[in-house]
Amino acid sequence: MKKLLLVLLVLLVGCVTTHDGGPYQSSDYKFAVEIPDGWRRLDTDKYLMITRDGPFLQYALIQQRPADRPFRYTQKSLNNRMLPQEAAGLIIDELSSDRNLQNFRLIENVPARIDGHEGFRILFSYNDKKGSTFKTLYYGFVSGNSFYNIRYSAAIRHYFDKDLATFEQLLDTFKVI
């Protein structure tokens, strides 16, 4: 989260090149996705982050990480023998332990298929330190030794519903390569 904030700060001051929508492919992280028109992407070697209205209001993030990489809070780790429900449970444990996500509330946790992979979809809300409420839709799955997560997070007021359909379209274009 600290790194994410740093990235957001850098973006704010405009020190990083941003790119417009279109096809995106990461050979390092082995995925491809179609970035929606009007969304800008931030170059980072950690994950793909894109936004239309600015990352403090809404953003989508796609990340691939080694499944066994330790998490910040929970000492549990993912593995490729886990069922999607077990992976979802671990991610919920991690998120609900993150104190940046105040008043964390799980709204939904259901199975999902992402690019043909059995995974999960969780929906949760939280408050930031200023008291604004955000909602995040979080898809995840384990493939081989990697954990992929694709999320959309936005302020509930005005922003979340506005770009939800666009995010779902983006999700449909996601491919592990």
Add this chain to the structure above:
Amino acid sequence: MKYLVTLLTFCWLAFGCTTPGPVCVYEDPATSQYETMLWQRAQEEQAILNNSGLLYHNSELEDYLNHVARRLQPDDISSDLSFKIKIIQDPNLNAFAFPNGVIYVHTGILARMDNEAQLALLLAHEMTHCINKHTMRVLGNIKSRSKFIATVQETSARTAMTQELAKFLGLTGSMAAVTGYTRELETEADHIGLDIAANAGYDINEVVRLLEHLKQELRMEGLVEPYFFGTHPNVEQRIANVRVWLDNEYRGKTAGVKNALIFQSKLSQLILDNVSLDLRLGRFFAARRGVEKFLRIQPDDPQAYYLLGEIYRQRGQEDDLKTAMGCYQKAIALDLSFAAPHKAIGLIHYKDGEKHLAKKYFETCLLLSPNAPDKAYIQKYLEHCSKNGEG
């Protein structure tokens, strides 16, 4: 986080620059502008903490903790200072007091105590920080601001969890909860806290048990001593200190009360809730110890056996699944209508490829709990079981 703490510290110090020099620590709080501002700041920090969703709510338990605090409260302290105890949902071992008398105690440290005397000793320690105005003393005696800032930074950066806690706290809270006061003041709080607990009629010998209990917990979990022990003298030194005091000043004094039974009855639900927090963080040893402690208080609790099963299932070491299965079966035997252990057994069979057995347990789970929160997953498992033709 370091930057945030630095910023907060600078703000505080800049704020402090406009005030007169150090205020006499024994001055009445109401007459001290400096202290009034400190209390206002503490209230602001508490408001953030109270609205963070981190508080553990159990009105009966809170009443009980506040009852113990009232019993401890010395008669000769300022009437402006009244103590209020709040509980934070956090399995880490910590407790901290704001200068205005609001004391936050983590579920983790409460869950590890054995009796009311130990609770009283902990609260008396924290109350001493307030009564003797330790925050004022630290802030009023800062000789080197840069050194002070560095200390706050260094201490709060010590572990991820302290950084997390500090996110909610300003300087007063961070000093109380994360960095601690000076070692001398912590020793003073240990010593005077002992006196306060003794005067309230508690068995102060329990302080050794409390500290040894916590020392063992820290060792078994491989934890750095982050909070309650942050800049305190180390536990060994504290145990040595209290042994000296008990052997000399308190020698021959009548033993006080422990009130173990009432403590256990009031705390039992918290112990189990804290197990869930430990489990969430993957602290399997602490979680198991917690649930075993709960089962000594309530031996036939199906939820506790279910949680014990979850601990073993999620840990997944050799023979853990077998042990987990036994725990789930016990939970079912104690409560035939308990759906969750059926699902858990179903999961074990499902992953073992025993789809016919898994199906039986998943179906029972949905029969018992048609609107289970994870119904969508269970239905998916049932579909797979049927597809494999083993249904």
